[in-house]
Amino acid sequence: MNSDSSDLQAFKGSILFFTDDPDQLDAEQAVRYYEKGLLLVEDGIVKAVENFDELSPTLPPDTEVTDYSGQLIIPGFVDTHIHYPQTDIVASYGKQLLDWLENYAFPREGMFSDLTYAEEVAEFFLQELARNGTTTAQVMSTVHEHAADILLQKSLEKNLRMITGKTLMNCNAPEYLLDGPSMGFDSSLKLAEKWHGTGRLSYAVTPRFAVTSTESQLEKAAELFHSRQGLYLHTHLSENLNEIEMIRTLFPWSNDYLDVYERFGLVGPRATFAHAIHLSDSEIDRLAISGSSISFCPTSNLFIGSGLFNLERVTAAGIPVGMATDIGGGTSFSMLKTLAEAYKVLQLQGQSLSALKAFYLATLGGARALGLADQIGSFLPGREADFTVLNVNATPLIERRIAVTQTLEERLFVLMMLGDDRSITQTYIMGKAA
Numbered sequence: 550m551n552s553d554s555s556d557l558q559a560f561k562g563s564i565l566f567f568t569d570d571p572d573q574l575d576a577e578q579a580v581r582y583y584e585k586g587l588l589l590v591e592d593g594i595v596k597a598v599e600n601f602d603e604l605s606p607t608l609p610p611d612t613e614v615t616d617y618s619g620q621l622i623i624p625g626f627v628d629t630h631i632h633y634p635q636t637d638i639v640a641s642y643g644k645q646l647l648d649w650l651e652n653y654a655f656p657r658e659g660m661f662s663d664l665t666y667a668e669e670v671a672e673f674f675l676q677e678l679a680r681n682g683t684t685t686a687q688v689m690s691t692v693h694e695h696a697a698d699i700l701l702q703k704s705l706e707k708n709l710r711m712i713t714g715k716t717l718m719n720c721n722a723p724e725y726l727l728d729g730p731s732m733g734f735d736s737s738l739k740l741a742e743k744w745h746g747t748g749r750l751s752y753a754v755t756p757r758f759a760v761t762s763t764e765s766q767l768e769k770a771a772e773l774f775h776s777r778q779g780l781y782l783h784t785h786l787s788e789n790l791n792e793i794e795m796i797r798t799l800f801p802w803s804n805d806y807l808d809v810y811e812r813f814g815l816v817g818p819r820a821t822f823a824h825a826i827h828l829s830d831s832e833i834d835r836l837a838i839s840g841s842s843i844s845f846c847p848t849s850n851l852f853i854g855s856g857l858f859n860l861e862r863v864t865a866a867g868i869p870v871g872m873a874t875d876i877g878g879g880t881s882f883s884m885l886k887t888l889a890e891a892y893k894v895l896q897l898q899g900q901s902l903s904a905l906k907a908f909y910l911a912t913l914g915g916a917r918a919l920g921l922a923d924q925i926g927s928f929l930p931g932r933e934a935d936f937t938v939l940n941v942n943a944t945p946l947i948e949r950r951i952a953v954t955q956t957l958e959e960r961l962f963v964l965m966m967l968g969d970d971r972s973i974t975q976t977y978i979m980g981k982a983a
């Protein structure tokens with residue numbers, strides 16, 4: 550072990566992480582669980598995870614050990630699709646997608662022309678992510694350059710691994726939310742040059758969805774997406790039946806919704822499509838071949854009444870899937886609550902989401918969907934030490950229910966069905982309390 554322990558931190562507790570999809574591999578191989586474990590972090594990077602009794606005698610004597618005995622330490626949650634400017638419209642009544650956008654999302658996003666408001670929301674948003682145990686997110690912003698800029702600035706100050714970009718939209722939305730003649734290209738390029746690869750930040754080229762971009766803007770978006778190593782592409786796909794109908798009208802030459810993105814080169818590794826509920830077999834095959842990812846947004850898909858995402862079908866095709874809260878179409882920042890709704894969405898289709906699979910999707914699965922599995926999502930040595938400490942007894946009911954569980958899987962299932970922000974004891978960003 551390191552003879553200089555000043556930058557060495559140790560965290561004691563029950564430790565869980567995944568090295569693979571527990572549904573694909575023998576669960577024994579995919580799941581690492583240490584009932585009495587020790588997570589060793591050096592300079593913000595995971596150095597080792599082992600049984601406490603084996604690892605602790607090897608530590609330099611003055612190593613500070615933070616004791617979370619009886620609690621569960623897992624990699625931080627990865628939210629693959631969320632809108633920060635929609636924080637203040639979460640739980641808005643009574644509309645489906647296109648009316649919901651018109652009545653709630655667009656007017657609220659218009660308020661982000663005010664930098665002071667954007668800054669205040671960005672601060673609250675990042676704190677709320679941490680309070681819910683989420684350490685990485687792919688975030689939609691607004692059309693305003695400064696709204697993405699302030700989120701990136703704050704993420705850098707907090708040393709967060711975040712992915713975001715300015716939203717591109719230049720038609721079929723209120724005038725006050727439309728990109729001007731440069732079609733958002735100049736602002737996007739400026740932001741990408743300033744932030745992509747700075748600290749732990751990545752830039753996502755973000756056409757909102759094909760409905761709100763002209764063909765020229767989609768073309769420009771693709772040009773930017775392919776212009777630099779590691780840029781992301783973040784958009785929506787096939788969420789709502791009226792939206793799909795609109796795509797048919799707006800792009801009469803297209804064979805289907807995905808065809809529009811494909812035609813302009815807006816698919817491939819590091820391209821994420823949120824929702825992807827109403828897909829044909831051909832669209833699923835093509836998404837898989839392209840190496841694109843999908844965000845599963847259960848609370849949003851239920852709340853906006855969009856439909857039931859078929860996880861089994863998409864996973865069988867080999868498309869990486871990450872979990873997403875999709876605030877503010879989604880109704881909770883909590884990944885635990887999101888997993889609970891995912892379970893119910895799949896139940897309605899005769900599919901069962903095991904607790905192991907659910908926690909995999911919310912951690913390593915999300916990291917894989919974003920191409921970040923070498924950086925985050927597990928506690929393999931060398932990974933960035935973003936983690937969450939879960940209180941498994943956060944409420945009287947959970948405590949009673951946990952008391953009669955026998956296995957780890959049962960406890961995880963109770964946690965995902967009954968847990969929420971109250972279950973999060975502490976979130977750590979590269980070994981530092983958030």
Ligand code: GUN
Nearest residue numbers: 654757758785788849878
């Ligand atoms: N499709 C285009 N924009 C949005 C949005 O803001 N939220 C959701 N849920 N779907 C969208």
Ligand code: ZN
Nearest residue numbers: 632785823875
């Ligand atoms: Zn969305």
